[in-house]
Amino acid sequence: MxxxxxxxxxxxxxxxxxxxxxxxxxxxxxxxxxxxxxILIIGDNPLEALKVLIYGAFGYPEAIGYTLYYTTNFIxxxxxxxxxxxxxxxxxxxxGQAALGGIGVSLVCLYFDNLPIWIIIPLAMIAAAIFGAxxxxxxxxxxxxxxxxxxxxxxxxxxxAASILTYLLVDILIDPNGQSxxxxxxxxxxxxxxxxxxxxMPNTPLNISFIYALVLSAGFYFLVxxxxxxxxxxxxxxxxxxxxxxxxxxxxNIIIAMMIxxxxxxxxxxxxLQGVQHRLILDFTGGYGFVGIAVALMGRNHPIGIFLAxxxxxxxxxxxxxxxFEMRSINKEMVxxxxxxxxxxxxxxxxxxxxxxxxxxxxxxRVQTMGAS
Amino acid sequence: xxxxxxxILLLDATFRxxxxxVLAALAGMFSERAGVVDIGLEGKMLGAAFSAAAVAAVSGSxxxxxxxxxxxxxxxxxxxxxxxxxxxxxxxxSGMAINIVVAGLTPTLGYAWFSMGGQTPxxxxxxxxxxxxxxxxxxxxxxxxxxxxxxxxxSNHNIIVYLAAASVPICAWIMYKTRFGLRVRAxxxxxxxxxxxxxxxxxxxxxxxxxxxxxCGIAGTYLSTAHGAGFIRDMTAGKGYLALAALIFGKWxxxxxxxxxxxxxxxxxxQARLQGVELPIVGVIPVQFIQALPYILTxxxxxxxxxxxxPPKxxxxxxxxxx
Numbered sequence: 214m215x216x217x218x219x220x221x222x223x224x225x226x227x228x229x230x231x232x233x234x235x236x237x238x239x240x241x242x243x244x245x246x247x248x249x250x251x252i253l254i255i256g257d258n259p260l261e262a263l264k265v266l267i268y269g270a271f272g273y274p275e276a277i278g279y280t281l282y283y284t285t286n287f288i289x290x291x292x293x294x295x296x297x298x299x300x301x302x303x304x305x306x307x308x309g310q311a312a313l314g315g316i317g318v319s320l321v322c323l324y325f326d327n328l329p330i331w332i333i334i335p336l337a338m339i340a341a342a343i344f345g346a347x348x349x350x351x352x353x354x355x356x357x358x359x360x361x362x363x364x365x366x367x368x369x370x371x372x373x374a375a376s377i378l379t380y381l382l383v384d385i386l387i388d389p390n391g392q393s394x395x396x397x398x399x400x401x402x403x404x405x406x407x408x409x410x411x412x413x414m415p416n417t418p419l420n421i422s423f424i425y426a427l428v429l430s431a432g433f434y435f436l437v438x439x440x441x442x443x444x445x446x447x448x449x450x451x452x453x454x455x456x457x458x459x460x461x462x463x464x465x466n467i468i469i470a471m472m473i474x475x476x477x478x479x480x481x482x483x484x485x486l487q488g489v490q491h492r493l494i495l496d497f498t499g500g501y502g503f504v505g506i507a508v509a510l511m512g513r514n515h516p517i518g519i520f521l522a523x524x525x526x527x528x529x530x531x532x533x534x535x536x537x538f539e540m541r542s543i544n545k546e547m548v549x550x551x552x553x554x555x556x557x558x559x560x561x562x563x564x565x566x567x568x569x570x571x572x573x574x575x576x577x578x579r580v581q582t583m584g585a586s
Numbered sequence: 587x588x589x590x591x592x593x594i595l596l597l598d599a600t601f602r603x604x605x606x607x608v609l610a611a612l613a614g615m616f617s618e619r620a621g622v623v624d625i626g627l628e629g630k631m632l633g634a635a636f637s638a639a640a641v642a643a644v645s646g647s648x649x650x651x652x653x654x655x656x657x658x659x660x661x662x663x664x665x666x667x668x669x670x671x672x673x674x675x676x677x678x679x680s681g682m683a684i685n686i687v688v689a690g691l692t693p694t695l696g697y698a699w700f701s702m703g704g705q706t707p708x709x710x711x712x713x714x715x716x717x718x719x720x721x722x723x724x725x726x727x728x729x730x731x732x733x734x735x736x737x738x739x740x741s742n743h744n745i746i747v748y749l750a751a752a753s754v755p756i757c758a759w760i761m762y763k764t765r766f767g768l769r770v771r772a773x774x775x776x777x778x779x780x781x782x783x784x785x786x787x788x789x790x791x792x793x794x795x796x797x798x799x800x801x802c803g804i805a806g807t808y809l810s811t812a813h814g815a816g817f818i819r820d821m822t823a824g825k826g827y828l829a830l831a832a833l834i835f836g837k838w839x840x841x842x843x844x845x846x847x848x849x850x851x852x853x854x855x856x857q858a859r860l861q862g863v864e865l866p867i868v869g870v871i872p873v874q875f876i877q878a879l880p881y882i883l884t885x886x887x888x889x890x891x892x893x894x895x896x897p898p899k900x901x902x903x904x905x906x907x908x909x
Contacts, residue, residue, distance in 0.1 A: 251691065255698035303678055305625075361888035362897070364678050365834060368625065368827055369881040376878035384872060503682065510679065542698050546819075549690025553683050561669040561680030 231574050232567075233518065237511055237559060239566050241525075244554035251550055257542050269535025270528035276535070278408065278417025284520075284527030285419075285484045288426040290505025291523050292433050293477035295514040299437055300470035301450035306352060306367025307478040308502030309374030310345040314479020315486050316381065317344030319493035322399040322486070323386070333403050337487050338425075338480070345479020346472040348374060353471030357464035363471075371502075382495055396493040405488040420488035422480070429477065430516035436473075446470045478502060500549075507556040510563075526552065590731075594738050596855050601743065602813060604851035605750040606631065606805040610829035611836065611843045612757045613801035617663075619761065619838055620794035621774040621900045626666055626681035627802055628826025629688035634659040634806025636692040639706040639817035640699065642713040642810075651713065651811050656803030662688065663799030664792075671791045674904035685826075693819040706810070706817040715744040715812035746808040753801065758840040760797075770794050774898035777905040787905045805829075831884040838898060850880040 249259030270280045290307045297304035304310075317340035325336060352366040382394040390397070408419040437443035448456045449466040456463055485497045504526055511525070512518030533548030558565075610627045617624040634655035642651025662684055669675040669683075693704030700706055723741035726733035761767040769790055773780045777787045809825075810817045832850055836843025857876040864870055 251694065255694060305678065305682070355885070355889045359889045361885070361890070364623070364625070365830075366885055366888060369831060369885045372824065372827065372881045373878045373885075376874040380872050380874035383874070503686065506679065506682065544694065544697050544704070546690045546693040546697070546704070550687055550694055551690075553685075553687030553690055556679065556686060557669070557683035561675040561683050562673055564673040564675055 227571050227574060231570065233513060236563075236567055236570055237513075239570065240559040240563065241511075241555060243562075243566070244551065244558040247554050247558075248547075248551045252543065252547070255542050257540055262536060262540060262543060265536050265539045266529070266532035268532075269539070270532035275415040275417055276531060278414060278419040280524070280527045280531040281423055282418040282420070282484070282489070282527075283530040284523045285423045285426045286481050286499075286501040287504060287508050287523035287526045288430060288520060289480045289484070290478055290501045291508030291512060291519040292429060292516070293474045293502075294505045294509035295512070295519060296433070296437070296446070296470055296477065297474040298509055298514050299443075299450050300446045300466055301453070302353075302356070302467060302470060302474075303364050304349070304367055304471065304474050304478075305364055305506065306349065306370045306374075306502070307474070307505045308498050308500070309367070309371035310348045310475040310478035311481035311498045311502050312374040312378050313348040314341040314345035314476075315482030315493065315497055316378065317341050317479065318482040318486050319386070319396060319399075322403040323396060323493075326400050326403050330402055334405065337403075337483060341479040341482045342476035343479075345475040345477070345482075347475070349471045349475025349478075350468065353468045356471075357467040379495065382493065386493060388492075394495055398492045399487070403487065404491055405483070407488075418489040420484065422484040422488050425480070425483070427520075429480070430520060434516045442469065478505070504552060504556075507552065507560060510560045511555070525555075592859075594735060596852070596859065598739050599855035599858070600848060600851045601739075601747060602851075603854045604847045605747045606808050606813070606825055607829045607832055607847040607851060608750045608844055609746075609753060609801050609805035609808065610826055611833040611847055612753055612840060613798040613805065614830055614833045615757065615761070615838060615840065615843060616770065616794045616797040616801070618833065618901055619774045619898055620770045620791050621777060621898055621903065621905070622666070622670055622791055622795060623677040623902045624666065624681055624795075624798060625678060625827070625830060626662065626684040627798075627829055628822050628824070629681070629685035630659045630662045630799060630802040631806035631809065631826050632685075632692055632820070632822045633662050633688045634803040635810035635821055636688075636696065636706070636806075636817045638803075638807035639709060639810035640696070642709055643700075643707045643816070646711070646713050648709075648713055648715045648811050652804065652807045655807035655811075656800055659803030659806060660796055660799030663795045663802070667792045667795040670904060671788050671795070674906060677902055677904075689820065692817070696817060696819070704819045709811055709815045713811065714815055715746055715808075717742045717744050718748075744808075744812045746804060746812045749804065750808075753804075754840055754844045757801075761840060766793070771898075773905075774900060777900055781905070781907060787907070791905075828880060831880055834897075835880075835884050835887055837896065853877075853879050 252259040252262050270276055290311065293307045293310070294304055318337045321333065321337040321340045325333065328336070348370065352363050352370055355361040355366055356363040379394065382396065386396040387394060388397040405420045405422060408414060409416050437447065445456070445461045446466050446469065448459070448461055449463045453463045481498060481501055486493060490497060508519055508522040508526060511522035512520070529548055529551060533545055536543050536547065537545040610631055614624050614627050637658035638651040638655030641654035642648050645651070666680050666684060669680040670677045696702070696704045696706055720741040723737040727737040761771065769780060769785060773787055773790050780790065781787050806822070809821055814821065828850055829847070832846040833843050835846035853876055857873055860871060860873070860876065
């Protein structure tokens, strides 16, 4: 083993840039390489595709607006999954929690729409958080008190949430003047302000919930690393037995972490429904909850990492639609393939490159120190 | 007589819906009893459905399609094993990654190869598994009750339905009466003990996952070349997760899992009939409630409100050999 040969038996510490920049980059590269092979198989030029993708995501102001709008959703779900990870929980149910959050937002925008916008905005946020948190509370309670595995229960809750949303849209909230399962449009006074209302830029779906996502990211950092709550959540996540011995209740923290998680996921409804769609529709969660897992994994559960990973997936979403538009044989499903491969390499196969890269770094660093002495 | 016929028709539909569930749930049983969580059943089925339909369309033979479906599913299973067993990766993440990759890859390839909006060509003739009329079914049709049951309910299914029925006792036999089955169960409960006995934990889990791939391949093939006539994007529509729920509801054992699958399939068959029907006392039951019922039941079971589910002890934990 490499570390045994280091002088005085001290393990050579792996610097941050290796584990937080180099390794994620190599994983991303591997995912893009395989995606490139898929593009070759279906008979197109991968380099050309990459060029279109990057231009489509960042090449002009409108593209940037769209990219940041998608990024907003991924920040919400990425933070949601990350807080659960800090508590050692795997929240695969952000999709369902986002759906419920959206229902909360819609109820506010549909039934309290005579209120002024500066009351509607916080009210909708609270509704999103409460609905999302409540939906996460049940699996959390069952995990904490009855020992039912949270991965399975949250998967089941995604399906139950989808059924509830369908039921509401087909039977209760459906627009009486419409045919398709969607609610009546929210009136314009309840809409979130767009960015293009304030600054000179083309019309894009980017709205102020992007700012809100950034504020939440800062709050997330503060909560996790600078409050007692965050400390307790992390202790439970690191070592449940140690937490119990030091008087920290694991079940209480499991429930708190999951409710924060559900609340964060619920904010997708703010951006999607109050910000852009302006009505309650089916499937507005669009897989953001699942990709949130990838965002949290890539971002190493840290807000800065999550922002960068969310930006990557936002760019992929926006660049991908450009790709489907520009290139003959590529359709928008190709983006799903790239997403899946990124999750595979940076999540499931994270231990594939890591030992090799770390060993290579140690060898390299040792040679350097020897040369210096 | 009319009620009787309705019940028979309902049960007939139940069998058709239950077939892929039974196969996929048994597939999941091998993986999970060996200690590897498999939420990738959905992706494996979808991958198998696509390659079976694509190969059947090109070759004109449903059997070659079945082979391709099984191979595709085993390949995905090996990928899962490579990530979770060889590299000790997170099993849930791996399963989800496989689901997402396949959900994107199948329409992408379908679009590129067949240019039909992500579908495969319509299958007909020998490219599809057709219903089999069992011996004497025609003659027995007029015998009251028993003959009717035999000819309507038992006969006239395609080969995979019978295969699924046969797979339950076969899998139970493998799991409980063979050395392989004993070892699979042991490795899911206590991999250290298996390792101490000189058996490779990793190789055993690989073998269990190959079984998973094999059965999932048949399940996926059923969807596109027997039940349906070609691949449609996202045609599994959550059946992999439903199978997983059935496996848990069946407490990871073959026969209870079969009944869980039949129960879930029955709710699906009933749901189609109950649409908008006024029932005594409860009134109209929303379709969505019946659709969500299997998931609600599974959550209740997991919570210990209806029975108790004890998962294999070391499920989800990668085995790292002590050095």
